Amino acid sequence: MSGEPMQSVVVAGGGITGWAAAAALKRCLPHLDVTVLPIQPPADAFADRLPATLPSVLAFHGDLGLSEADAIVRTRAAFRLGTRFVGWAEGLPDYVHSYGAHGQAIAGSAFHQHWLRTGDAPFDRYAPAAALGREGRFLLPGEPPVDLYEYGLVLDLSAQAAMLRAFARHLGVREAVSELRSVRHRADGFVEAIETGAGPLVADLFVDATGPAATLRSAVGGDRTDWQRWLPCDRLAIDAAPTAAPPASLDMVEAIDAGWRFRIEGAVQTTTGACWSSAHDPRPGGIAFAAGSHAEPWAKNVVAIGDAATMVEPLEWTNLHLALSGIDRLVTMMPGRDCAPVEIAEFNRQARDEAARVRDFLLLHYVTTRRPEPFWRDMAAVELPDTLAHTLTQFAERGRLPFYEEETFARDSWLAVLLGQGVRPRRIDPMVEAIDPAPIAAGMARHRDALAAAAARAPTHAAFLQALHRQVLS
Template identity: 80%
Template sequence: MRSVVVAGGGITGWAAAAALKRRLPMLEVTVLPIAPPADALADRFPATLPSILAFHGDLGLSEADAIVRTRAGFRLGSRFVGWGEGLPDYVHSYGTHGPAIEGTAFHQHWLRARDAAPFDRHAPAAMLGREGRFVPAGEAPIDGYEYGLVLDLPAQTAMLRAFALHLGVREAAGAFRTLTLEDSGFARAIDTNAGPLAADLFVDATGPAAQLRSAMGGARDDWRRWLSCDRFVIAAEAAAAPPGSLDTVEAQPTGWRFRIEGLNETTTGACWSSAHDAREGIAFEAGSFAEPWLRNVVAIGDAATVVEPLEWTNLHLALSGIDRLVTMMPGRDCAPVEIAEFNRQAAAEAVRVRDFLMLHYVTARRPEPFWREMAAAELPDTLAHTLTQFAERGRLPFYEEETFARDSWLAVLFGQGVRPRRLDPLVEAIDPAPIAAGMARHRDAIAAAAARAPTHAAFLQALHRQALR
């Protein structure tokens, strides 16, 4: 493999170009900077999962470059409001919710202590977020968690573009016209009004239209029967003072609305099902290519998989696809055995993201027709297996290519009032009295440590002073 052309000029496209050139410097990498369309979800939503920090680290970007100079904020998770009628709000944060006890899972003891505090009170990140505070994980009890970012999207795009060009990526001129194919079915070149762009490999980062991958044939698998939200609106308003470290996701009669507080602005909007709400919005359709990589064209991000922005997985899927592309780069012949493994892993990851998003709907407790319809939907086999195992003894099966850890699944299940029928018998053999007292001490220690932590704004100010010395 000697040359790659990346079609797409948003965060996804420039991130792909930077990663390819950084990790595989012998490649000639060219970007055709097609502006992200309105429905390019990975390029529209500023909230990210913790995986973006590892991606920045793999590129060799410093904290000053990736966070301070791009005016990014930190996010510890999402606060879900109204997803269970009569239930309090809950926080889905990233990381552990209590330590294992005598070799048994913490959540099993929490289930046995029926009068225990809400599950998220045992998560340091959730408690910090509720207080509007932030500090990286350190020593107990403020440990065992991860965090994402709230991006300034134009600044992030500009940073990745500048970094890619600094590495030697070439930016092509011209507007996309079509993808020219060889008789073999391989792509020969992208035709533009400034001339053809030929390469050994083409990366499609053009958003849901998948302008390159669609030209190769084959349709996306349709997931709308499982994820029926298909419209969204998004807007910016003045930044909160001070910005919080949790975003808010509030259930509505036909979908949900959100609020994400960044340093420069607060992003608000809503996502809903057009079958239950006829108001205008930006349209999208949930689905995924079974083969995002076909011959010498590989779809990344929204070009490969489209899901609603619940839990902010769109950019994560793009960055994960880029990592997989770099790690599994084949020879120029794009041998089918290599491409098949890439597609197997990509499909497994996308399916479990789909299942996790669907989990929110099938466990929600709301009376409106939209919510009743979603709760009654036939489950995909993978999600049905997960929920069946959980319903019996609170156990969650392991799947390869999971985006969300066990405690993330538990945070949603318990936050929405779902409980298993029975407990793990290993837990029944342990005396509950000292466990209950220990859980209370753990909660109190987290609350006290969270109260002493700096506010999100104060931590960011200190970080800026340190990074820009």
């Protein structure tokens, strides 16, 4: 089969992750014969359980060709502009991590360098998305100063999964409703078929979207890297209730004694819960999980997607993002039926590097937090991964952030957390020190005031959603 194109794919796993994979494969590679074995996502499949998303979900919808009506209105989604972090830096006010620009470059140098020198207001007051979110408002990016930002969604999970299933079926994806019983291998170690209650499912390629158990990927063998020494939270409790008031455009994450709790307000449902370390708080209950990642999410002819490839706590809501990113990578790097090792190695390198930087970004929140409880003291003393140590060392010296190719969060996202939690470099850029600070400070104040005034005039999140629904459904 050397050089022959891939002809058939079986996706094991239902829910958002499985149906998103099937829809993307069939939409972008219509010659493929795609079948879904719609296994119900398990409780610890956080990509399918948490409704808050990063802005990347909108790009994924766009790649599928989904209209705004399909992706937002008909799935009862709401918008989200970022997260308000409460209690993560003792003695400091809460801060917002929003997506997009925080200020603008001044005299050819980064805005945050000038803020470090002259800023007299919190860093997030210069971010359009944060300004809108703090007022409970929403507006699509437009003219300055309310521009240069991104937004994610708060999904109605059941409606999103149903939409993706219907779209995939419309494209020609087949659904084989049954239970997964076993995996049958060929002599060369490749998977030949999935044995189900309705008979075998044979394919050239198998996509594992079964959640952290990674039922198919585990059957092929290989190491899983344990990240619990860096991300020790291992319990998650989730609750949901109808949204009783107009939804906020920011979710909230609050530090607690041994972890954090959260609130995500959607158009029809509000999701609350907590994530904590059972070693520091042995309270009963919660969904057990363990942070870690497959060193090789793709092995032989099986590729793990989402939580089956990398499992992290849902701080910053990266689980679905990693799933969608893995799907995009699979589509763009689809090899031939022989699954040439050189191609699979590059897929795995990119996936591994991306997952590691997500891990680093989550760990950043913990190691820069100043709280007195034992959990937080233990986190402050943890030995850092080399990549995060390099980032923090560079920032601590001159306020600079190194570039990594497979980065999920932009520089301003790293700055939002670092500066929001009170981390300051020893020195600032010498180019900035050579500029007269007085006019810079005055310009920053004018920009901040203009942004606050524009945010106050914007429609509320609820009003924007209502107008969008009227426009689409009229």
